[in-house]
Amino acid sequence: VLGLANAYPNPEPLNGTIPRNTNATIDPSLIRRQSDGKLFLYGTGPGPTGNIGGYVWTADSLYGPWTQSNDSALSEECDAPNIFEADGIYYMFYAKPFDWAALGYTNPNASIDSHNKALYVRNSTTLEPLSWNDDVNATRLLIDWSQNYNQLDISVILSEEGQYLASFGSYQQGIYQIPLEPTLDAVINGSGTTQFNMNGNNIHHLAENFTWITDPVPNTDLIEASFQFYWDGYYYLFFSSGHAQTQAVGSTSIWSNAGDVYKIMVCRSVTATGSFVDSAGQSCLESGGTEILATHDLIWAPGGQGVLNDTEVGGPIIYYHYVPRTSTDGAPIGGGYSFGWNKLDFSGGWPVL
Ligand SMILES: *[C@@H]1O[C@H](CO)[C@@H](O)[C@H](O)[C@H]1NC(C)=O
Ligand SMILES: *[C@@H]1O[C@H](CO)[C@@H](O)[C@H](O)[C@H]1NC(C)=O
Ligand SMILES: *[C@@H]1O[C@H](CO)[C@@H](O)[C@H](O)[C@H]1NC(C)=O
Ligand SMILES: *[C@@H]1O[C@H](CO)[C@@H](O)[C@H](O)[C@H]1NC(C)=O
Ligand SMILES: *[C@@H]1O[C@H](CO)[C@@H](O)[C@H](O)[C@H]1NC(C)=O
Ligand SMILES: *[C@@H]1O[C@H](CO)[C@@H](O)[C@H](O)[C@H]1NC(C)=O
Ligand SMILES: *[C@@H]1O[C@H](CO)[C@@H](O)[C@H](O)[C@H]1NC(C)=O
Ligand SMILES: *[C@@H]1O[C@H](CO)[C@@H](O)[C@H](O)[C@H]1NC(C)=O
DSSP states (O other): OTTTTTOOOOOOOOSSOOOEESSOSOSOEEEEOTTTOOEEEEOOSOBTTBSSSOOEEEESSTTOOOEEOSSOSOSSOOEEEEEEEETTEEEEEEEEEOOGGGGTOOOGGGGSTTTTEEEEEEEESSOOTTOSOTTSOOEEOOBOOOTTOOSOOOEEEEOTTSOEEEEEOBSTTOEEEEEEOTTSSSBTTOOSSOOBOTTSTTOEEEEOOOOOBOSSSOBOOOEEEEEEEEETTEEEEEEEESBSSOEEETTEEEOOOTTTBOEEEEEEESSTTOOOBOTTOOBTTTTOOEEEEOOBTTEEEEEEEEEEEETTTTEEEEEEEEEEOSOSSSSOSSOOEEEEEEEOBOTTSSOBO
8 A cells, every 4th residue: 555655664663771871882783692591682883881882771572671791892983883693702893993094004094984994803701781791802804904894793604515604795796705614704815915806806796876876965775784584495684774863064064855764675695795676676786675674753764773583573574773863853953862662573585673
């Protein structure tokens, strides 16, 4: 029925405090500890112990109550973490600033915010904050700097063929993917300082959106925050499209209109490395993507999503951040990102909330 097409459900009601921080919970990563079923929710920094590290929330149930840890996730910057479990070890992939000039990169763009990041991995056996071998330097994934991508928003999957694959990318030219070694701490063929590059190896370009946003400032290629998930014969590529935040216009910061702020898209493919298409068959390298959640009711700019196949609800859920607003009449007043989740139904082949 026209007009009802975008009737999205509200996040599941939560008991107690909804995980929400002044600037976070942005880019949530949710995982359940195998040993005791405790849930851990990590997000982008700043954390409680300074302007670094990221907040961590825990709960026994998806419905809460959620408890905020007094410790930061890490003792260093922790951007858009993705936590992945393999053989009983937890791996946290995340981004932080990197001095590309020190490696000889002369492109001045390599020192611009977001473009000055690199991807790192740490591991833990407990998932607890500060348990991520914080006493040693994190291992950098040796990916060349490129004008084509930002090294941000990593997501890892184990393909049905047994290959670990990391997707990453934030704006620039969209979402890319690289294979990882079985040890999960290196890109395949990575050695030296910067080995994995656009011109060689198996880097896959998965998605790009060429459509321009005009409000409030013209911009294109605004997709990021990919999340790879396998379900019943298909690899699904979830991503966030549009502006995650307010945009600087002169001396003020304003939101885009509701259609141009974060919304959640999905594409799928029968093979893990692509080609990804949307439900209309449009290539996701040519602006394709099927919207599954966008601004509605008091939920503004939902995104930064992940998917978890969870025992508590007996199936997959999608979790995300959103900006709460007090009126359906437009953008929120004030900031702050809250955590929400909904069940995800794949029974029709394409996921719906
Ligand atoms: C939130 O972000 C703003 C802008 O980056 C910063 O000025 C402020 O200190 C942050 N607040 C907290 C609690 O970290
Ligand atoms: C909220 O908490 C109460 C008391 O612990 C519990 O009985 C109820 O099931 C919880 N609600 C949800 C939706 O989990
Ligand atoms: C955090 O610290 C406060 C103040 O010391 C304490 O009341 C609270 O229980 C602590 N929270 C956790 C999760 O340990
Ligand atoms: C730096 O980035 C801008 C904006 O994306 C682009 O137009 C420009 O060509 C880039 N410069 C170089 C040297 O790559
Ligand atoms: C965890 O990280 C440490 C430090 O980089 C490394 O020595 C160790 O091999 C890693 N463990 C696993 C199981 O990956
Ligand atoms: C790794 O390098 C070897 C030798 O150059 C090449 O044959 C192989 O295809 C590369 N593997 C990947 C995954 O790029
Ligand atoms: C691509 O960008 C346009 C303009 O912002 C937007 O309307 C559209 O929903 C986006 N599509 C995808 C798949 O990101
Ligand atoms: C989802 O989890 C259930 C157990 O909760 C498991 O039986 C099923 O195999 C899982 N499915 C996938 C695709 O991971």
